Amino acid sequence: MGKSIVITSGKGGVGKTTTTANIGTGLAQIGRKVCLVDADIGLRNLDVVMGLENRIVYDLIDVVEGHCRVRSALIKDKRFDNLFLLPAAQTREKDAVNPEQMEKLITELKQEFDYVLVDCPAGIEQGFKNAIAGADLAIIVTTPEVSAVRDADRIIGLLEADELFEPQLIVNRIRPDMIRRGDMMTTDDMIDILAIKLLGIVPDDESIIVSTNKGEPAVLDKKSVSGQAFRNIVRRLEGASVPFLALEEENMVKRLMRFIGIGGKS
Amino acid sequence: MSKEACIIKGNKHGLSISIPRGMDFAEVLSQLRTRLASAQEFFAGAAVYVSAADRDLEPEEKQQLAKTVEEFGLSITEPEADEAPAPAVESGKDEFKEDTLLLRRTIRSGQKIRYDGNVVVLGDVNPGAEIICSGDILVLGSLRGVAHAGCTGNVNASVFAFRLEPTQLRIANYISRSPDEKLPKPLGPELARVCDNVIQITAYQS
Numbered sequence: 001m002g003k004s005i006v007i008t009s010g011k012g013g014v015g016k017t018t019t020t021a022n023i024g025t026g027l028a029q030i031g032r033k034v035c036l037v038d039a040d041i042g043l044r045n046l047d048v049v050m051g052l053e054n055r056i057v058y059d060l061i062d063v064v065e066g067h068c069r070v071r072s073a074l075i076k077d078k079r080f081d082n083l084f085l086l087p088a089a090q091t092r093e094k095d096a097v098n099p100e101q102m103e104k105l106i107t108e109l110k111q112e113f114d115y116v117l118v119d120c121p122a123g124i125e126q127g128f129k130n131a132i133a134g135a136d137l138a139i140i141v142t143t144p145e146v147s148a149v150r151d152a153d154r155i156i157g158l159l160e161a162d163e164l165f166e167p168q169l170i171v172n173r174i175r176p177d178m179i180r181r182g183d184m185m186t187t188d189d190m191i192d193i194l195a196i197k198l199l200g201i202v203p204d205d206e207s208i209i210v211s212t213n214k215g216e217p218a219v220l221d222k223k224s225v226s227g228q229a230f231r232n233i234v235r236r237l238e239g240a241s242v243p244f245l246a247l248e249e250e251n252m253v254k255r256l257m258r259f260i261g262i263g264g265k266s
Numbered sequence: 267m268s269k270e271a272c273i274i275k276g277n278k279h280g281l282s283i284s285i286p287r288g289m290d291f292a293e294v295l296s297q298l299r300t301r302l303a304s305a306q307e308f309f310a311g312a313a314v315y316v317s318a319a320d321r322d323l324e325p326e327e328k329q330q331l332a333k334t335v336e337e338f339g340l341s342i343t344e345p346e347a348d349e350a351p352a353p354a355v356e357s358g359k360d361e362f363k364e365d366t367l368l369l370r371r372t373i374r375s376g377q378k379i380r381y382d383g384n385v386v387v388l389g390d391v392n393p394g395a396e397i398i399c400s401g402d403i404l405v406l407g408s409l410r411g412v413a414h415a416g417c418t419g420n421v422n423a424s425v426f427a428f429r430l431e432p433t434q435l436r437i438a439n440y441i442s443r444s445p446d447e448k449l450p451k452p453l454g455p456e457l458a459r460v461c462d463n464v465i466q467i468t469a470y471q472s
Binding site for chain 1: 372376377392
């Protein structure tokens, strides 16, 4: 029996879909059997980011309404035989499925796959409720911005109310230069408020835009920093202890000053 | 034409009509009609208390009054005393209850805690969270949300936190927020109380 993980955030545009695609591909890369589920009915993106949009015949709503079997709707990835995608419907809306149906579907998928990753839509309404139904774990994605953290906190509260305890955090789009200037929240600031375990940090990387447009997840690119960050996250999910990327490194002068005792906490 | 007029007053409880002694009842109805018609929407749905201080209304007069008032979408309510009943929440304004709610967790954005008594939080109160209670609020952590102590009118209520950084602080009917210039972060536990008509924050010394 596999594990189902929902990737959620509250705030839109922080990188849920990108994270789902990259973690999924990364897990498949190390040999796990993975199924990605796009729960963003009406605004599907996971198929585009995976480069599989022209292979869609059936979608999640077709399965839930009984028009086809799950097997027929699953799309095998271009690159990995052990990676599948269950796309969302683009022409329907979020009320086309309910949490009970989602839970049944996810439970069925867990029988066959090591990991079922559910890409949650933004918001806290029906789409969110559907996506978290049937999830064993939650990963919260946020960016180092006050508004994103506020929304993430709300989501954590809602997950706790739904008995999805101990979500883990991925901080996305970190800009070390802004942190050094004091213009951006540090990861410590965010953990101070959110008080959940940090799963990973991902730097802001131009190559992500290129990779999502092309449909080739960054985790496959050995030269990409964000790809490396996602590969680390995958290893941590599997239980390995991997040090976080040194993104917020101080320069030598600052470190010396701090050692002597001048200047505040980094 | 009668020289007297019945006094129609509006207050938060509704409309009260005082009918002077010796006034002709037909005149009362006609004046009432005129007054209600002039501001129909304003009075709509209001409860009407009739206080005929110096005379009692005959049953048929009461009925006529009720009918007139209903034409405008109002209804007569029997007052228990001459005054409209005071809202129950004002009793015990200045007393402190001993009932205390202990929360052993962080209160997250969007969560709202309402309690008649004191509230103690063993954890943080995150921005976007609200604590509203009739007594004191003690946060053994960071208070970053909205705290409303003494919500039933007790101005002696206080708010305490290890790190007092609320988005808004309210005690009874006083509201305050931190100044727009960025302040240094609080160094230790602080206590907020109403003093000289304003909420004041002092460093807490046990």
